[in-house]
Amino acid sequence: MKKSVLTITLNPSVDKSTSVQNIVPEKKLRCDTPKYEAGGGGINVSRALKRLGISSNSLFTAGGKTGNMLEVLLKQEELDITAIPISSETRENFIVVDTTSNQQYRFGFPGEAFTAEEKENILGTVDQLNPIPDFVVISGSLPKDVPADFIGLLVNKYKAKGSKVIVDTSGDALKVALEEGVYLLKPNAGELAALVGKEELASTDLDHAAQQIIAQGQAVLVVVSLGAQGAVLYSAAEKIQMVPPLVKIRSTVGAGDSMVAGMVSILAREGTVEELLRMGIACGSATTMAEGTALFQKKDVDRLYDEVRKL
Template identity: 65%
Template structure:
């Protein structure tokens, strides 16, 4: 029987994307019709899992007019939604493509603070989930000014229920989550350096940093994203590096979330770590082939997986 999954997004968004012939300062820019899509780390993981034929419960905060639009967008994708309503307005992000040079500009907004009462209710809502999922994915940023310790409390709540926690965030929220200890961690090199107290890491240092985190019991699996160069997976007894397949990159929005979804899609079925990393890279790379804020298609992900796996 496949394992169950819950994704948690504390700072979701509605992502608006458009394109314009040329971005010029001080000039009124005539953009093409915008496209609206649901965004935010865990939300995107659930959306990507759906494309892989895997269901997950999608827990996310939702507030105001934008929150209602977010829920409508997710309902249209037929996800299993667990919205948690808050007082503040859900944020929007904006992405615009300059078609004269094919450069993409991404504008992200911080998201308003969760009140202490809302934070307590979120922890309780997660805690009383029944049956509790086998895997919990906590992905994306915290709203502005939210105490990073809240992330630690959330990880602790999920671990206390016997769930394997997968974390994909950044900054102090990432550090506090890792201090609590997680099952799988997906940093890039800069985030890994931050976790071990370094300004930067050379390639040889990446191995030592990842193994240090594992030896300290802060993660069982560390997957270091190398962007267009692929990724490397570390566990207590393995190191697996896989190059990313060459693709025409149209947008990097959602690529990291798609990578997480690809990895989980194998973990829930009991696959080995080589297959986990291969599917993660395939889904992440396939998403870069999509325009704007779109995610991968199953066909592209399967094709790239077969290329990597052969």
Template identity: 65%
Template sequence: MDKTILTITLNPSVDKSSSVQNIVPEKKLRCNSPIYEPGGGGVNVSRALKRLGVVSDIFFTSGGRTGRLLENLLKGEELNVFPFHITSETRENFIVLDLSTNKQYRFGFPGEELTLEQQKDILSILPTINPCPDFVVISGSLPTNTNPNFLRRLVNIYKAMGTKVIIDTSGEALKTAVEEGVFLLKPNIGELAFLVGKEKLEETDIDHAARFIISQGKAEIVVVSLGSQGAVLFSESEKIKIAAPVVEVKSTVGAGDSMVAGMVSVLVKGGNCKEALSMGIACGSATTMTQGTGLFTKENAKHLFYEIWK
């Protein structure tokens, strides 16, 4: 039987991107027609998995006009959606490219607070989604003022169900979730430093920090993102470092989510850690080749994977 995947996005968005010639203050700027795309950690992971031919279910909060637009956009991509309706408005993000400098400006807005009643309902509803997922990806930020302990309870629910939990968030939310122990986490160097109580880590300290987390039972696999340099994966018995391929970077929006999707697409089929990391880096790099908020094309991801793998 095929393994099943559920992604959870508690603070999704609609990403609105455009371009303009020469950004200057105090001047009315005539932007090109905007493009609207679904956004938020788990939402992007599911969208990326679809490009790789892997089916997943998407649970996300949805509210107001923007929430309806988000649902329609996801249905337009023929994804399996499980919206949880809230009274507040789903957030928007705005990304604009200055055509004169080829620099991208990203404006992110906070999500509205989830009420305690809504949080309780979410914790009740999620275990009823069938089939019970073999993998659950909890990705993206928490809505404003949401207690990180909510994430702890979410992790506990799925661990009790025998589900492998993958976490990709930041700050106290990440730290709290990891305290419960997860299958895989994907911090950058700054987030890894935060997890082990350090202000910063030198590259030579990464090994010790990642292995400490694994030795404490906080994660089975730690994948440390090194940005344009690639990533390094740690497990109890392995250390695998892979450099990122050289590509023309047009946008970094969604690259981290695409990396998670690439790794999950391999792990869900029983692939090994080296193959998973290679596909993750390929998908993340391929996404940076795409303008605005678009994710990778399958062709670019496969091409980069074979370039890395050879």
């Protein structure tokens, strides 16, 4: 029996992507027809999970015309959604590819702060959701001026309910989540270094930092993303490192979220940690093959899954 999954996105977006030939300053640039897609960490995880045959409930904030568009886009993908209304406008992100150089330019806008009433509404909605999810994925950034402690409140609430919490965020929010303790943590090497108070980590230091987090009870699994070099999974009992096959990278938008979705899909099916890491890398790599803000195609994941190498 598949486990239930909830994703939480506190700072969602509508991602607008286009392409143009030869980006230069002071010139009117004729862009191609834009494409609009739902964005934000947890939302992307839910979108990717659906492609992997795993249903989830996607909880997110939504406000204004952009928030309405976000809900429409997600309904078109037939996702199960819980939209929490807010007074401010949902943010947009803007992505442009220069077709001359194939370079991608990504412009991210901040989300507006929540009011005190909106914070209470979010926490109240969390309390009332039924049934209690087996896994909760809290992913993405926080809106401007929302304190990192808010992530801690969410982690604490779901741990008290018996859910296993997966966190993919950064900065102070990541530190707070770790203080509460999570089931799975997915930092990159730089984020892991910051968590242990270092500027950077050598490979042996990487091992020590991840194992220290597990020994302190702050995470059960730590998966360190190494970009093109793959990823390393740490648990109390083992270390597994895998590398992806070479692929033609068109965009890195959504690759980290896709990796999280791949790992969660294995957790939901009660697979092994080796399968978890392999699927995560396959999904992340497959998304880099897609253009603009698009996520992976399932056929690419299936092919890459068998090509991921264990070191």
